[in-house]
Amino acid sequence: MNIVFLDGKCLICNGIIKFIYRIDRKKRIKFCHLQDEKALNYLEQDFVKNLSTVVFYQDGKISTKSDAAINIMVTLGHTYFKLFRFIPRFIRDGIYQFIAKNRYIIGEELDVCPIPEAGLAERFL
Template sequence: MKNDDPFSIVLIDGQCLLCQSATKFIVHHDPVGRFYFASLQSETGQRLLGNVGLPLDHISTFVLIEGDRYFTQSTAALRIARHLRGLWPLTYGIILLPRFIRDTVYQYIARNRYRWFGQSDQCMLPTSDLKGRLLE
């Protein structure tokens, strides 16, 4: 990666199967390798949460860190989508909706993610595509 290429860190709930699927989806649609990943529960994830001033038990959302700024919930998801290939950047237009509306939908999904998608006792095993992008 060149020095002027931006990169972002995505912190996910490493035990959530929806989050694991989202990670694979992002990697597949991120041909330039902008996004790097860490589990919220990992030592790296905990350190990064602390660095941005979020509580260490903040696992009800994923966190996007871009430089010295961080984003959560729907804002994080939309900021990620705008950097993916395909038609996904078009979804960034949803950012125009008031945040409380976007985040209400996000929170509903987050509250039900284990019931709908399942939960694992351990973080996913990294694929070859993901290995170099994990910050663990």
């Protein structure tokens, strides 16, 4: 099973979920907000506490930050994203962390995790 875990109160993160949903025609990826108790069924507490990190659970393996983003896109069939692995992780993760740190400035912080629309709702745990 492939699951993307993201901050449910982050407008940018919810936009990413909608983007993945639109391009994932084969329904390969499910979603879960890090604030959801179901996240603890798959992730250790440390991952769930860190709302600024995307976590990709892929058949029992966990990737985070830029590795998670690359693995998500490869899972969706965009294998050319593997080329980003040639960029050192500290650079990729540095860019990721800058965006994550400023995600509530770039996009707003929501008061509650939004209820997904009908088709998207079935893809949540």
